Amino acid sequence: MLATGLLAFAATMVHADEGMWTYDNFPSEAVKTKYGFGPDKQWLEQVRLSSVRLAGGCSGSLVSENGLVMTNHHCARSCISQNSTKEKNLMESGFYAGSSGEEAKCPEIEVNQLLGIIDITDRINAATKGLADRQYNDALKAEMSRAEKECATDDKLRCDVVTLYHGGRYHLYKYRRFQDVRLVFAPEGEIAHFGGDLDNFMFPRYCLDVSFLRIYDNGQPAKTEHYLKWSPSGSKDGDLAFVPGNPGKTSRLFTVAELEYERDVALPRRLMRLAEERGMLVEFGERGPEQKRISEARLLSVENSYKGVKGRYEALLDKNFFATKVASEQSFRARIDADPAKHATYGGAWDAVAGAKEAQRKVLKRYSMVEGGAESSEGFASTLFGHARALVRAADELAKPNEQRLREYTDSRLPALKQKLFSSAPIYDEYEIQALTFSLTKLREDLGPDDPLVKKLFGKSSPRELATAVVNGSQLKDIATRKQMFEGGKRAVDASSDAMIKLARLVDQDARAIRKQYEDEIEAVLKKNGELIGRANFEIYGTGTYPDATFSPRLSYGQVKGFGADGVTVTPVTRMAGLFDRATGQDPFILPESWLKARASIDLSTPMNFSSTNDIIGGNSGSPVVDREGRVSGLIFDGNIYSLGGDYGFNGSVNRAVAVDSSALLEALDKVYHATRVLDEIRPKSAGR
């Protein structure tokens, strides 16, 4: 199904629109050769400064001079759902702030705007020079924490060291940080994710997966000099399309041993857990409408992950694809081994990585269950437990020098930590108990009933009894209590008789121990040797390549284009008429009342969604699609089913990004939602009306 990865880059570059390019290395010449237009420095800077990152894992764009941010509905889902109540479910009804005062605070959204990038590769290399394994890893982290602290001189700045090319380069990214973010507009869930899980990752498609947020500065809408203007016409087949955004993570440079680990261990494990949680959640929602409401955001996220991970898993099971990975590694290693100097420096890296992955198999269950793995806090999936752990650890960590702390407690990370810890988002006991019961059941299953930690945790309790006791016995739902305990530091935490704090304390020694073992014996080896392989790649391919995605700003190029698969040719643009055709009135094909009412006034020939050849991945959600004039022509919200293998390689013939057309956004805001406040801010003056 999938044909090429980065290592086969040189051969395919002229054919496929592959690459998640850093702004400092964008292949404008190649794009110009292929499409007759290559962005210049000014174009790139304007697009970069008009693009933002949502720290929780999405992208967005500034679309007015008053801090209006366009992103996906699913990127603002936490905010929409946290602003909902039993009486008023905004996931169902949608939201529109008719005035500035009605814009609703998002308790946990942080928006980042990239100000600049500094290459600190030499500084990092100097700090780690001659070190191996644990010492290497400790020195690396300490130096990163030091650099970040020096850079982030106040809480309005966020600085992250980004490891590019798996350690071939270290860049310090400096962002303007906005934590006062408010909800301006969101459509009903039914139209935002029309087709639900069935249509997810599919194309043709008919979703209005959009929301508008606004960033605030000192309590006022932020003035944003750079923002994207609106295309008057939307997209059509063949149009050149750029996608700025923050692709989360790709694994195209993974060694074969790492890919085998994904295929045989990590992905099947995650899939089985997600499948079980999905079965549980769907049925939990059957308890009643309120239970459905409070668990909906998690269910949507579980279903999205499940389908996405399944696609990645199936890509790795493709024998032909996997064989190309094996072959490129072999030929690359042969090139290294043919040069004695390179062989001496890099030759051992692959076996070292393979050894670490073997070791990882042995600690996987304990590490992910006790300390937290792919799903955060796998064994303790509870918001209250997350708060408790943060409090218990902050008490210990903040007493240490910055560079000796666990990375998430360093000074430059504290604003993010505090936003989460002091969030006003509602916490529901019934759901907390449910989620914790489920995850504690899995923890006990994975470690076994005879494990000393399991015995210590559970005593004679069942998972449900333990979960119920710690949720009911905790005061951490109260923000003031959390603030008090955070301010009170170690003394307050040690003195606390809060049941959730006690649970977090009880498990902390074991959790830190397995984390240390993981970091020293596995992470350190993977980093050190990943860096060697990254450098080897860099030496041989130079800057003609792009680094694996790292949830930092990138730009991809491509064109609006359909695809052919399984003997069917799919055209790239759907129309609003198709949306009405597909609506059965039954979940997940329900059209909201607002659309049914507006039907007569809607121009049914309006483009709804389109597919394009841009190379994107999770994290790009909410990215704008930008035309050659740098104007918004669409809004990325998904990829097609063939894009799911994109984690491991890009197949330009069928891998497609999926976007809402910009004219669908205008049509809906106008005819369906009468959202004049938003329209007036974004509508191109030239388009009139």
Added chain:
Amino acid sequence: MLATGLLAFAATMVHADEGMWTYDNFPSEAVKTKYGFGPDKQWLEQVRLSSVRLAGGCSGSLVSENGLVMTNHHCARSCISQNSTKEKNLMESGFYAGSSGEEAKCPEIEVNQLLGIIDITDRINAATKGLADRQYNDALKAEMSRAEKECATDDKLRCDVVTLYHGGRYHLYKYRRFQDVRLVFAPEGEIAHFGGDLDNFMFPRYCLDVSFLRIYDNGQPAKTEHYLKWSPSGSKDGDLAFVPGNPGKTSRLFTVAELEYERDVALPRRLMRLAEERGMLVEFGERGPEQKRISEARLLSVENSYKGVKGRYEALLDKNFFATKVASEQSFRARIDADPAKHATYGGAWDAVAGAKEAQRKVLKRYSMVEGGAESSEGFASTLFGHARALVRAADELAKPNEQRLREYTDSRLPALKQKLFSSAPIYDEYEIQALTFSLTKLREDLGPDDPLVKKLFGKSSPRELATAVVNGSQLKDIATRKQMFEGGKRAVDASSDAMIKLARLVDQDARAIRKQYEDEIEAVLKKNGELIGRANFEIYGTGTYPDATFSPRLSYGQVKGFGADGVTVTPVTRMAGLFDRATGQDPFILPESWLKARASIDLSTPMNFSSTNDIIGGNSGSPVVDREGRVSGLIFDGNIYSLGGDYGFNGSVNRAVAVDSSALLEALDKVYHATRVLDEIRPKSAGR
């Protein structure tokens, strides 16, 4: 983890107690050489005639002259649960018939006692000679149906053609069939599966997984000339142990392409579905005690399958193990190819199998969802739908000549079909709707919302609406209605306005079409070429080997023995004292009241469970363990975690069968349950009391 399969048989035979032997080919000499005792013909016949098969998928043994059958609690679970009501849950309370009149009918259990075996290989080969693919498959099935009908001259006989060595041999098995089976004794679920899913497939172990049934003949307890006497002493470390029983299915002769299909397609798919169903069922049980009761049997079965399939999956992921499979296939093929005659006959079989497995990937979803796969009727998991389909199809099939019918509607299968169709087992609307909603959701997900069949089935309904409508709109819960419709034949079925019948009719054409495609294009190729490979094996290894398991009577030998794994040495016998130590009072480690009350009178040094080296697999559940004198020394109920790869190969160093010790059975029946009726029937007279 696993070291050898059948193809490496010759090298390992002297070391490991490998093999599920047919009675006509038991390696008595080899056993004698190793253990100083080899069973003679008379011993084998007595054991064979004292062993029975539970047609639903278990084994058992006759343990008195009055038709008393010993098997596992989990083998009688359907009966125990079908005899339960909201007021009296026998899964919880256990059951003991204090008098003959209190013995409770099992609506769906059929017991088979093997009377004899006839080799019909030549007859079958003559019927299929020169045919290929579909013609071959049709002729094969027709001849099997013919042979079975000739043999089963009345409903008290059951005749099955068993395909051994994947078609190397065809044997006609003739059984005495008992459909009047009654429950005599069952302990509480808590002690039967003590440790629940956590301890399942584990050792050390502490379960009393036993039940006693009785077979009836003309309304009276059957007189059973052959039965097993009781060992006075139970088992101890090193004892020679025989296990007669009906191992269900092994895949040790699978080609590499078939194993890859299991590893990459079939097993992950099943695991994900089981995981999701498990999550759903656990949460469904939280609706209330009655919902828990009516879904418990299915949940236990799902959890058992999940853990078992996961073990098989992990065995196949073991790279070393898989490499031995690849190597043995290569060397075997090399031997075939070295001989021009053999090459001409057999050489193409492996590639043909591989081609069929490729084709199977393409039809898997539709076939399993619409016609039924590993989980029966995957897309329509409902007892009522099962009845509806049986009625719809019987109406068509019974009008055809016997040998042209679908195999499950041939004359020799009708008694089994009728037992199921006219079963008095209760059917619960709420659970029916739940199970059908779940499976219809999966069907729609697998086929996609745009599939014509999906559109035809659902119209504008959601899965839950459709499931609710067909369950509530059906009269098939009523046995008389089912009988009437069965008697009424096609006219009655066609005229019916029963909603479930209409659903079964609606889907039948599509279901038959995909089944036909599967049988013609895949099954036929696999059978034909599997037969070629089977014959090639047979030509080269002769009768020195045993065939893959086929849920027909086999005998394995071994000894009571512990194992060492992960640096821990596990001794082979647990004691009743350990059971009390392990009881926390919390699910799944709850001891029933009866045991807590009896504790003082129990001899705590009584052996509870033991492990042995016997080569067994699912289907052997309920098998007796028999000592050299042919007496009951235990009751098989499980294997350890290392036995789960046994589907693909036997690793004698860690693969262990797990049994209840016969002295634990006596101690419990006496001290805990005061079950004198059972004790008096089975207790060895020599043991006194």
